[in-house]
Amino acid sequence: xxxxxxxxxxxxxxxxxxxxxxxxxxxxxxxxxxxxxxxxxxxxxxxxxxxxxxxxxxxxxxxxxxxxxxxxxxxxxxxxxxxxxxxxxxxxxxxxxxxxxxxxxxxxxxxxxxxxxxxxxxxxxxxxxxxxxxxxxxxxxxxxxxxxxxxxxxxxxxxxxxxxxxxxxxxxxxxxxxxxxxxxxxxxxxxxxxxxxxxxxxxxxxxxxxxxxxxxxxxxxxxxxxxxxxxxxxxxxxxxxxxxx
Amino acid sequence: xxxxxxxxxxxxxxxxxxxxxxxxxxxxxxxxxxxxxxxxxxxxxxxxxxxxxxxxxxxxxxxxxxxxxxxxxxxxxxxxxxxxxxxxxxxxxxxxxxxxxxxxxxxxxxxxxxxxxxxxxxxxxxxxxxxxxxxxxxxxxxxxxxxxxxxxxxxxxxxxxxxxxxxxxxxxxxxxxxxxxxxxxxxxxxxxxxxxxxxxxxxxxxxxxxxxxxxxxxxxxxxxxxxxxxxxxxxxxxxxxxxxx
DNA sequence: CCCGGGAAGATTGGATACATAATTGGCTGA
DNA sequence: TCAGCCAATTATGTATCCAATCTTCCCGGG
Numbered sequence: 001x002x003x004x005x006x007x008x009x010x011x012x013x014x015x016x017x018x019x020x021x022x023x024x025x026x027x028x029x030x031x032x033x034x035x036x037x038x039x040x041x042x043x044x045x046x047x048x049x050x051x052x053x054x055x056x057x058x059x060x061x062x063x064x065x066x067x068x069x070x071x072x073x074x075x076x077x078x079x080x081x082x083x084x085x086x087x088x089x090x091x092x093x094x095x096x097x098x099x100x101x102x103x104x105x106x107x108x109x110x111x112x113x114x115x116x117x118x119x120x121x122x123x124x125x126x127x128x129x130x131x132x133x134x135x136x137x138x139x140x141x142x143x144x145x146x147x148x149x150x151x152x153x154x155x156x157x158x159x160x161x162x163x164x165x166x167x168x169x170x171x172x173x174x175x176x177x178x179x180x181x182x183x184x185x186x187x188x189x190x191x192x193x194x195x196x197x198x199x200x201x202x203x204x205x206x207x208x209x210x211x212x213x214x215x216x217x218x219x220x221x222x223x224x225x226x227x228x229x230x231x232x233x234x235x236x237x238x239x240x241x242x243x244x245x
Numbered sequence: 246x247x248x249x250x251x252x253x254x255x256x257x258x259x260x261x262x263x264x265x266x267x268x269x270x271x272x273x274x275x276x277x278x279x280x281x282x283x284x285x286x287x288x289x290x291x292x293x294x295x296x297x298x299x300x301x302x303x304x305x306x307x308x309x310x311x312x313x314x315x316x317x318x319x320x321x322x323x324x325x326x327x328x329x330x331x332x333x334x335x336x337x338x339x340x341x342x343x344x345x346x347x348x349x350x351x352x353x354x355x356x357x358x359x360x361x362x363x364x365x366x367x368x369x370x371x372x373x374x375x376x377x378x379x380x381x382x383x384x385x386x387x388x389x390x391x392x393x394x395x396x397x398x399x400x401x402x403x404x405x406x407x408x409x410x411x412x413x414x415x416x417x418x419x420x421x422x423x424x425x426x427x428x429x430x431x432x433x434x435x436x437x438x439x440x441x442x443x444x445x446x447x448x449x450x451x452x453x454x455x456x457x458x459x460x461x462x463x464x465x466x467x468x469x470x471x472x473x474x475x476x477x478x479x480x481x482x483x484x485x486x487x488x489x490x
Numbered sequence: 491c492c493c494g495g496g497a498a499g500a501t502t503g504g505a506t507a508c509a510t511a512a513t514t515g516g517c518t519g520a
Numbered sequence: 521t522c523a524g525c526c527a528a529t530t531a532t533g534t535a536t537c538c539a540a541t542c543t544t545c546c547c548g549g550g
Binding site: 491493494496497500501502504507509510513514517519520 | 521522523524525526527528529530531532533534535536537538539540541542543544545546547548549550
């Protein structure tokens with residue numbers, strides 16, 4: 001419903017054979033829009049994140065196809081999307097499994113987060129709205145008052161990801177979001193263990209981080225966030241049993 | 246051609262309905278093996294990286310299918326793999342384009358590299374073999390003697406990526422490899438410009454980095470590498486015309 | 491002369507069907 | 521009793537066909 005190249009979509013390319021170019025990269029690592037493959041990917045992603053599927057569990061294409069009322073082709077596309085996000089692992093001529101991380105892989109993820117999340121927080125801090133900061137405070141309270149593991153997990157996830165809301169969606173946001181997803185299961189198991197022995201230090205770090213954010217102090221915020229992620233990583237490394245289940 | 250779960254593939258899962266789990270995550274973000282979709286993805290990737298396809302250029306499924314002698318379905322799978330790597334951008338019901346980066350996106354990529362590559366180099370340094378270090382020296386020489394842009398690009402890419410060879414393939418390697426790929430075109434254009442005004446500083450940085458690597462000094466190596474990437478980013482930001490082409 | 495609207499063509503998304511490779515279970519033999 | 525091999529079954533990979541959507545070109549109006 002539009003005209004030549006230059007209007008609805010920026011920057012036609014040089015070759016005459018080319019037509020137009022999709023507008024500002026959505027970077028969804030896949031299709032955007034309301035196609036079946038997207039719906040299926042969404043419901044599968046949700047199922048993996050909330051623990052309905054467990055790491056190492058096999059995903060059969062026909063099962064998903066039957067359950068979603070579609071054929072296997074959109075299922076395959078969905079599986080590829082999730083594979084791109086690291087949530088499932090595909091093996092040629094064999095099938096798909098919910099990605100299982102080893103302790104070493106999980107630690108690597110945390111090492112990456114220690115370097116990237118402070119950068120993203122710094123980028124975000126300049127444009128973070130006061131309303132969002134208020135929401136962060138509420139979430140810190142929710143975590144302290146959280147009764148169960150799931151409530152804590154939800155608040156923790158929203159707390160950290162919301163603190164990055166000031167950053168424009170881009171490569172960094174995508175990488176970090178993916179890491180939160182792939183480690184979700186192991187953070188849940190770890191939280192289960194950590195909740196037993198109390199999480200006062202975690203809550204202190206969150207409060208401290210919130211204070212840095214309120215002061216818009218990027219340097220201090222980076223330091224606290226590194227500390228927070230690093231300490232969690234070191235704690236996690238004390239519980240290798242999580243990964244041998 | 247193997248037996249029950251526990252032999253060729255580690256760690257059967259807990260549910261009886263599950264079967265087995267793919268061996269140590271290949272993290273190919275897709276299938277591994279010799280299927281058609283993989284072949285097609287490989288040739289398309291090569292074509293994009295060597296500049297046969299330019300950013301913003303449309304990729305038609307039937308073209309690729311006809312050219313590779315397969316049907317459109319493996320082409321679609323290949324496009325999804327490349328989309329996962331960020332090399333192509335898919336839009337629902339519309340098609341696929343070679344991903345085009347804005348200056349801001351490219352700068353973001355460099356900011357991420359500034360934080361991650363030093364970490365990867367540090368990880369690699371412990372296990373880097375002497376033969377590889379010798380190869381690095383040869384590549385530094387090749388860059389200094391490079392006649393054309395393509396020769397420099399090849400040597401530069403192999404120099405840096407080889408310096409990470411001591412690190413086990415994993416998430417970090419994948420992220421960084423992807424970034425080298427998505428920025429390949431823009432680095433080529435930038436190199437074209439930079440070559441005109443000489444690249445003595447670049448060569449000095451490479452020599453210096455090589456020296457740190459020889460001394461296995463991770464701290465110095467990190468610093469030099471940050472400097473190297475950061476300076477390139479700042480130079481790149483002086484040439485926004487590369488992105489408006 | 492430029493902009494908006496509409497219809498024909500082209501291209502992608504999805505369903506069904508078939509070929510191929512892997513898994514699973516049983517069978518034979520030591 | 522158990523290891524190893526073989527065949528039936530299952531699941532994945534691919535090809536072909538049809539429907540839905542978008543692109544493109546042409547036309548009319550301002």
